[in-house]
Amino acid sequence: MASVNPPRGMRDFLPAEKARRERVLAVIRERYRAHGFDEIETPVVEDYDRLHAGIGGDNEKLAYNVLKRGLDADAIRAGADDPRALSDLGLRYDLTVPLARFYASHRAELPSVFHAIQIAPVWRAERPQKGRYRQFMQCDIDVIGDAGPRAEAELIVATLDTLDALGLEGGSVRINDRRVLEWMLDTFGFAPDERAGVLITIDKLDKIGVDGVVAELRERGATPPAVDAFERFLKRPQTREFWPYGERQIRKALPEGAPDDVVSHLVGIGEAVAAARGGGDIPLVFDAFLVRGMGYYTGTIFELAHPSVTYSLGGGGRYDGMIGRFLGQDVPAVGFSIGFERIVDLVEAKADADERAIVLVHDRDVPLAELLALKNAFVADGVRVRLEQRTKNLKGLLDRAAADGYTAFATVAAGAALEELEVKPLS
Numbered sequence: 254m255a256s257v258n259p260p261r262g263m264r265d266f267l268p269a270e271k272a273r274r275e276r277v278l279a280v281i282r283e284r285y286r287a288h289g290f291d292e293i294e295t296p297v298v299e300d301y302d303r304l305h306a307g308i309g310g311d312n313e314k315l316a317y318n319v320l321k322r323g324l325d326a327d328a329i330r331a332g333a334d335d336p337r338a339l340s341d342l343g344l345r346y347d348l349t350v351p352l353a354r355f356y357a358s359h360r361a362e363l364p365s366v367f368h369a370i371q372i373a374p375v376w377r378a379e380r381p382q383k384g385r386y387r388q389f390m391q392c393d394i395d396v397i398g399d400a401g402p403r404a405e406a407e408l409i410v411a412t413l414d415t416l417d418a419l420g421l422e423g424g425s426v427r428i429n430d431r432r433v434l435e436w437m438l439d440t441f442g443f444a445p446d447e448r449a450g451v452l453i454t455i456d457k458l459d460k461i462g463v464d465g466v467v468a469e470l471r472e473r474g475a476t477p478p479a480v481d482a483f484e485r486f487l488k489r490p491q492t493r494e495f496w497p498y499g500e501r502q503i504r505k506a507l508p509e510g511a512p513d514d515v516v517s518h519l520v521g522i523g524e525a526v527a528a529a530r531g532g533g534d535i536p537l538v539f540d541a542f543l544v545r546g547m548g549y550y551t552g553t554i555f556e557l558a559h560p561s562v563t564y565s566l567g568g569g570g571r572y573d574g575m576i577g578r579f580l581g582q583d584v585p586a587v588g589f590s591i592g593f594e595r596i597v598d599l600v601e602a603k604a605d606a607d608e609r610a611i612v613l614v615h616d617r618d619v620p621l622a623e624l625l626a627l628k629n630a631f632v633a634d635g636v637r638v639r640l641e642q643r644t645k646n647l648k649g650l651l652d653r654a655a656a657d658g659y660t661a662f663a664t665v666a667a668g669a670a671l672e673e674l675e676v677k678p679l680s
Contacts, residue, residue: 262379262387268657274390277419277597278372281392284418285370288411290394292370295351297344301336304343308575309350310548315377317344344376348393349549349572349588356397356586357579366398368407386594393569395588397576402518405553405571406525408589412557412567413536415591419600421559424566425536428522428555429543431570432515433507437541440508441486442479449548451475456544463487498523498535506541518553549575553587561599567591610637611676612654615665617642623667630671655679 259265266274282292298319305313318340324332332338345351348371356367371393379385394411396404409426416424434455438448454469461469463484470480486508496502500520504511519539527535538558545554545568554570569589577583611631615624624640631638639659644650651662663674 260387262381262385264386264388272658273600274597277593277600278390278392280418281415281591281593282370282372284415285392285394285411288368288394288407288414290368290370290411292372293352293355294373295345295348295355295371297374297376298342299345299351299354301340301343303354303579304346304350305337306350306578308353308549308578309346310546312346312377315379316346317376317378319343346377347375348373348391348590349395349575352393352395352397352588353572353575353586354579356576356584360580364398366396366404369393369395369397371395384595390593392591392593393588395586397584397586399587400573400585402521402525404585404587405522405555406529408569408587409522409526409537409555410529412589412591413530416557416559416566416596419596421561421566421596421599424557424559425538426555427538427540427543427558427565428519428553429540430515430519430553431550432512432552433541434544436512436515437508438479440510441482443476443483444479447473447475452544453546455542456546458542498537498539503539506539515552522553545570555589557589557591559599562595564595565592566595566599608660609635610639610659610661612639612641612651612659612662612679613665613674614641614643614647614650614662616667619665619667619669623669624665627665627669627671627674651679 286292301318304316307313309316318336319342320339321341324339329339352369352371356363356369371391373391374388375391376388379387381387394408396407413424413426416422434452435448438451443451450473451470454466454473457469458466467480467484467487470483471477496505500516503516503519523535523537526537527533530536543554543556545556549572550570551573552571555568556565557567559566567590569587571585571587573583573585576586613624613627613631628638628640637659639654639657641650641654643664654662659679661676661678663676665674
């Protein structure tokens with residue numbers, strides 16, 4: 254007998270959990286729209302060549318490919334070692350590549366600076382484990398057409414506002430710039446062809462520490478004088494005084510001579526975020542060794558943090574070169590993605606019950622016409638209604654209804670009128 258479980262790494266959602274997810278999504282959508290972003294929709298599949306154009310990083314290796322229609326056994330055998338010969342489509346593994354294609358296709362119909370919302374499932378052939386799924390929801394906002402710090406600031410402010418609206422106040426954003434990373438690697442003396450691997454190791458700094466990173470760089474065979482210079486920088490004497498986000502904090506975290514234009518861009522983001530958040534502490538933390546793994550990032554990168562957890566709740570960055578791959582000319586673009594599957598587990602269920610939702614518990618002999626007339630009268634008044642035939646275990650029936658978000662119930666006998674029903678709270 255075939256298994257009745259969903260495929261590994263994918264999930265079913267019972268009504269209560271589905272309702273909970275939709276409520277969180279509704280808050281996210283409402284806050285994004287309040288900040289001037291407009292929602293779009295793209296197909297769940299894209300052309301194979303687009304998904305494997307070298308701009309999706311490691312996610313390209315996790316793409317689910319769609320077999321071409323009409324292939325016979327000989328064609329399949331002949332193309333066994335060439336996925337391009339067998340597939341012409343694939344399920345999207347993120348929402349950024351489809352957005353770049355969407356913008357290239359519809360640019361003439363969009364404003365010069367386009368603020369986009371995409372909320373949709375994506376698919377990756379991950380190894381399933383706790384918190385990592387093969388199908389999951391992404392909630393992205395992007396600004397296309399603005400190369401200045403306003404774009405990043407708008408994304409950060411909208412994201413932090415959304416976190417606040419979900420009851421997760423106190424969030425902050427770790428921020429860096431890929432141009433800073435490239436400049437540092439050049440300053441230390443790493444060769445251009447080894448930098449991708451060096452960044453992979455540097456990204457482990459939080460997990461394996463300075464000594465672990467240095468040891469791994471040496472094992473990789475990275476340029477020895479560059480590793481020595483990098484180690485000296487990491488182990489340099491530092492004071493423990495607190496520096497708020499700004500130019501002094503950024504320059505203090507970098508070797509001398511950091512590029513002025515990049516520092517100015519980062520400072521401008523902080524000033525704009527501070528103004529939008531009403532002054533006071535800027536909820537940004539400069540992290541000179543924040544890497545983020547996507548190869549298409551060209552400038553600012555950031556991750557969303559919250560004091561209740563040790564892992565990030567989202568991230569993003571600037572990808573100015575991606576749209577040019579489709580359009581033939583570069584267009585500035587930057588995006589921020591909330592980690593919905595992580596956030597939905599943190600949001601308290603205090604609003605999971607509908608304010609007006611009633612269960613009508615009826616006897617077996619109540620005529621169907623009477624039941625539907627009563628139900629429709631409640632529905633017309635804006636009430637959510639469920640009909641349930643009375644069972645011996647009435648408590649179990651009502652407990653299940655409460656778990657599904659219903660707040661009240663009434664018992665219905667044959668011939669009962671609407672005004673005669675005694676509505677009681679479910680508590």
